Amino acid sequence: MTTEATTPDEFWRNPHAPVADRVRDLIARMTPQEKIAQLQGIWVGIDAAGEMAPHQHEFAVAPQDFDKLTANGIGQLTRVFGTRPVAPEVGVHTLARTQRQVIESSRFGIPAVVHEECLTGLAAWQATVFPAPLSWGATFDPDLVRRMAAKIGESMRRIGIHQGLAPVLDVARDLRWGRIEETIGEDPHLVGTIASAYVAGLESAGIVSTLKHFAGYSASRAGRNHAPVSIGPRELADVILPPFEMALKAGARSVMNSYADNDGVPAASDPTLLTTKLREEYGFTGTVVADYFSVAFLHKLHGVAADREDAARLALTAGIDVELPTVDCFGDPLLEGIDAGRVDLALIDRALERVLAQKIELGLLDPGYSPVGDAGVDLDDDESRAIAREVAESSIVLLQNDGVLPLSGKRLAVIGPRADEAGAMMGCYSFPLHVGVHYPDVEMGIEVPTVLEALSADHEVVFARGCPVTGGTDDEIAEAVQTARQADVAVLVLGDHAGLFGRGTSGEGCDASDLNLPGRQEELLEAVLGTGMPVVLVLLSGRPYDLSRQADRLAAVVSGFYAGEEGAAAIAGVLSGRVNPSGRLPISFPGAGSTQPSTYLTAKLGTRSEVSNVDPTPLYPFGHGLSYHPATWTTVGSEEREWPTDGVCRVHVVLRNELETATTEVVQLYLHDPVAEVARPVRLLVGAVKVHLEPGQTRTVTAELHADLTSYTGRSGRRQVDTGDVELHVGTSSANIHTALRLTLTGERREVGFDRVMSPVFEIR
Known part of the structure; x- marks a missing residue:
C-alpha cells in the first residue's frame, strides 16, 4: 500500500519542496487534536508486557480502542518487536498492518515513527545480542563500534523501525549505580568518542539515534536510580555534557531527557537545559523525546506539576516534543489546557514542526511511502555474529x-x-x-x-x-x-x-x-x-x-x-x-x-593524601589492561615546546613488535594542567588510539592535538583555553605513564564553545 496525495494542492507531500515549507503547509491544515496526536506514542500490548519501564503499570493504561486513539493520527509506535517474543516475520507483518491502520484511520494518513531499544543490539526476539556498552568502551576502538552499530541499524531499517533509543552517554560517577553496565565508562572523552561512533553507524543505516539521558542522570546521590543530583555547573559542563556535544556533532537526530532532578529542577521541565543549552547553544534541530513516563513523573514523583495538564505544559515549555511511551499527559489533559487557554498552542506548533520535519527526513510523508518491511530478514545472521x-x-x-x-x-x-x-x-x-x-x-x-x-x-x-x-x-x-x-x-x-x-x-x-x-x-x-x-x-x-x-x-x-x-x-x-x-x-x-x-x-x-585515612587509589586504574605479547615503546616525543592557544601540537609515539606473534597496543594521551583558575583533574584523557602490529612491525603514531582540548569551564562559567604550562602524559593507562611532555600554551586566552575541536587527529604509519 502507498499513501497518495488526496488533492492536487497538498504541497506538504511534495518530496522536492523544502522541508520547512512542507511542514508549515501541513501544520496550517491541522486541528489542535491532530497536532497533539503527532506528539504522542502508543504502546501496543503494554497490558501483556512485563515491567520494562519504571512505574509502568502505575502510569500506563492499555489502549482500549486503537482506531479511536489513532483517529487523529499518532506520532510514535512503541516497541512493536520489543514487548513480547515475536518472530521477525510475524513482527514485520504486524507492523505493516498496524501502520496501515494508522494511515487509514486519520485524515492526513501520516505514518507513525517506530522506535525500539538497541543498546545491546535490537531488543527483539531472535536478534543478535551484542556486547553491552561497558564492553564497547573496553575496546577503545570507535571504528569497530561504528561497524557494529551500522549492522544493528541495517537490521532495524529492514524490518520497518525508524528510531533506536541508544546510545547511553551518561558518564559513570558512582559504581554502585545499577545502570553502570549501560554506560561506556567513567571518562567523558572515551564516552563521547565511542558513543559518536555508535551514532555514526546507526545513522548511516537511516536510523534516528537517540542520546540519553540528557543530562546528569548518572550522578545521582549514593548511586541510587532516579535519586536527586547535586552537581555543580563545572561538573555538568566538563564531565557530563561533552559526550552529548560530541555525539550531536556526529549526527544524532534525537535526544531523551534524564529522569533525575539536578539541584531540584527535573530535566523534563528544565528549559535552560532542553532549550537554551540544547537548541540555542548547541544548535540542535532534531526531536526531544521523553524518557518513558517522565512527563507524568513531574506530577506524581517530582511534585513540580499540579496535575497531568500542568506536567504537559511544563514539559512542552522546557522543550520536550514527544511523550513516550504511550498516551498520557499529552492526550486529553493537554487538549483541555488548550481549550481553556492555559496552554499556548504555539508550544504545540513548535514541537510539531520538529516532529514533522523528522518524519519528512525519514520519507514518511512522501507519496511513495509503503509500510512494508523485509519479512525474510535474519536478525542473527553470520555477519552479525562475526561482528559480535x-x-x-x-x-x-x-x-x-x-x-x-x-x-x-x-x-x-x-x-x-x-x-x-x-x-x-x-x-x-x-x-x-x-x-x-x-x-x-x-x-x-x-x-x-x-x-x-x-x-x-x-x-x-x-x-x-x-x-x-x-x-x-x-x-x-x-x-x-x-x-x-x-x-x-x-x-x-x-x-x-x-x-x-x-x-x-x-x-x-x-x-x-x-x-x-x-x-x-x-x-x-x-x-x-x-x-x-x-x-x-x-x-x-x-x-x-x-x-x-x-x-x-x-x-x-x-x-x-x-x-x-x-x-x-x-x-x-x-x-x-x-x-x-x-x-x-x-x-x-x-x-x-x-x-x-x-x-x-x-x-x-x-587522591591519596595525609589529610584523610581513606585511600581512594584504584586497584586497577582507568585505561589498564595487559597483553600476552606487549609492544615495545621505543620513542615518545614532540617537536614543539610552544603550543599556540589557537593552534596544534604534534606528539609521536614509535611502537615496535619484537615478537613472533601479532599484538595490539592502546596509546593513551592525558592532559595535566598544573595551574588553572579552578581545581582541575590531576589527569584527564584527551585522546587514545588502538594500534595493531604484525610480528616484527614498527609503527609510528602521530597525534595532532588542538589547544581546544585543554579548555575547561573557568570561574566566569565560560569555557576557556589558558596560556601557561601544561603536560601531556603519554602511556598505557591513567596510572602508567611512559613519558610526560612539557609544553607552554602561548598567545592570548581564548573562549571556546560548542564548535571547539573535541578530538585529536591520529595518523598511523
Whole structure:
C-alpha cells in the first residue's frame, strides 16, 4: 500500500519542496487534536508486557480502542518487536498492518515513527545480542563500534523501525549505580568518542539515534536510580555534557531527557537545559523525546506539576516534543489546557514542526511511502555474529597474570554461578533478560554458549556451581572446594545477574549498597583460594567490584563485563591464548575500603593524601589492561615546546613488535594542567588510539592535538583555553605513564564553545 496525495494542492507531500515549507503547509491544515496526536506514542500490548519501564503499570493504561486513539493520527509506535517474543516475520507483518491502520484511520494518513531499544543490539526476539556498552568502551576502538552499530541499524531499517533509543552517554560517577553496565565508562572523552561512533553507524543505516539521558542522570546521590543530583555547573559542563556535544556533532537526530532532578529542577521541565543549552547553544534541530513516563513523573514523583495538564505544559515549555511511551499527559489533559487557554498552542506548533520535519527526513510523508518491511530478514545472521565476536574479543581485559595464562594442557575446575549460565553474557537491555524473562516457556531464540561450554571445547573440565549469584549453602561451597582439588587450575566465573527493578544485581533499578561481590561469591572465592591451587578469576559483571582482599593471591584476573552472545567464545579464546587480550578498562576497579567510590577524574585533594585515612587509589586504574605479547615503546616525543592557544601540537609515539606473534597496543594521551583558575583533574584523557602490529612491525603514531582540548569551564562559567604550562602524559593507562611532555600554551586566552575541536587527529604509519 502507498499513501497518495488526496488533492492536487497538498504541497506538504511534495518530496522536492523544502522541508520547512512542507511542514508549515501541513501544520496550517491541522486541528489542535491532530497536532497533539503527532506528539504522542502508543504502546501496543503494554497490558501483556512485563515491567520494562519504571512505574509502568502505575502510569500506563492499555489502549482500549486503537482506531479511536489513532483517529487523529499518532506520532510514535512503541516497541512493536520489543514487548513480547515475536518472530521477525510475524513482527514485520504486524507492523505493516498496524501502520496501515494508522494511515487509514486519520485524515492526513501520516505514518507513525517506530522506535525500539538497541543498546545491546535490537531488543527483539531472535536478534543478535551484542556486547553491552561497558564492553564497547573496553575496546577503545570507535571504528569497530561504528561497524557494529551500522549492522544493528541495517537490521532495524529492514524490518520497518525508524528510531533506536541508544546510545547511553551518561558518564559513570558512582559504581554502585545499577545502570553502570549501560554506560561506556567513567571518562567523558572515551564516552563521547565511542558513543559518536555508535551514532555514526546507526545513522548511516537511516536510523534516528537517540542520546540519553540528557543530562546528569548518572550522578545521582549514593548511586541510587532516579535519586536527586547535586552537581555543580563545572561538573555538568566538563564531565557530563561533552559526550552529548560530541555525539550531536556526529549526527544524532534525537535526544531523551534524564529522569533525575539536578539541584531540584527535573530535566523534563528544565528549559535552560532542553532549550537554551540544547537548541540555542548547541544548535540542535532534531526531536526531544521523553524518557518513558517522565512527563507524568513531574506530577506524581517530582511534585513540580499540579496535575497531568500542568506536567504537559511544563514539559512542552522546557522543550520536550514527544511523550513516550504511550498516551498520557499529552492526550486529553493537554487538549483541555488548550481549550481553556492555559496552554499556548504555539508550544504545540513548535514541537510539531520538529516532529514533522523528522518524519519528512525519514520519507514518511512522501507519496511513495509503503509500510512494508523485509519479512525474510535474519536478525542473527553470520555477519552479525562475526561482528559480535570481534567486539567481544576486543573488549576482554586481562587485569593481572602471574604467568598461568594462557592455559595449555591443564585440567580445569570451572566453578561459579556465572560459568554455566547463558544469561551471564548479557546486560539488562538484552531481549532475553529485558523481555524474555517474563516468558519462561519461550526459548531464548538465539544460541548463547556458556563459559563452561566454551572452555570444555579446549580443555578437560570438571564443574561445580559453588553458589548462586545471591544465596547458596555451605554444602555447595564445600562441593566446589572438592571439585577444585581435582584439577590443575581453578577458573572461577563470578559476577552479576542483570535484571530490572530489583530482579538482578546489576541493571536499571538494581543499585548496590557496597562494592562487595553479590551474595556468597566472595566466600566461595576465599574457599577455593584456600586450597592453595592457582585460581583464575573471570568476572562477568555490570560494574567493577572490590577484589582488593584477594588480588595478591589470584593467579590471574580477567574482566569480561557483559560480552554478548559470542562472549564465552571470546573469553575462552583469551584464556587459551588464541586471542591476545587487547581490552582496556573504561572504568576503574576500586581499591580497599572504597565504599563511596569516585572516578579517576579528581583534583589533587581527591587522591591519596595525609589529610584523610581513606585511600581512594584504584586497584586497577582507568585505561589498564595487559597483553600476552606487549609492544615495545621505543620513542615518545614532540617537536614543539610552544603550543599556540589557537593552534596544534604534534606528539609521536614509535611502537615496535619484537615478537613472533601479532599484538595490539592502546596509546593513551592525558592532559595535566598544573595551574588553572579552578581545581582541575590531576589527569584527564584527551585522546587514545588502538594500534595493531604484525610480528616484527614498527609503527609510528602521530597525534595532532588542538589547544581546544585543554579548555575547561573557568570561574566566569565560560569555557576557556589558558596560556601557561601544561603536560601531556603519554602511556598505557591513567596510572602508567611512559613519558610526560612539557609544553607552554602561548598567545592570548581564548573562549571556546560548542564548535571547539573535541578530538585529536591520529595518523598511523
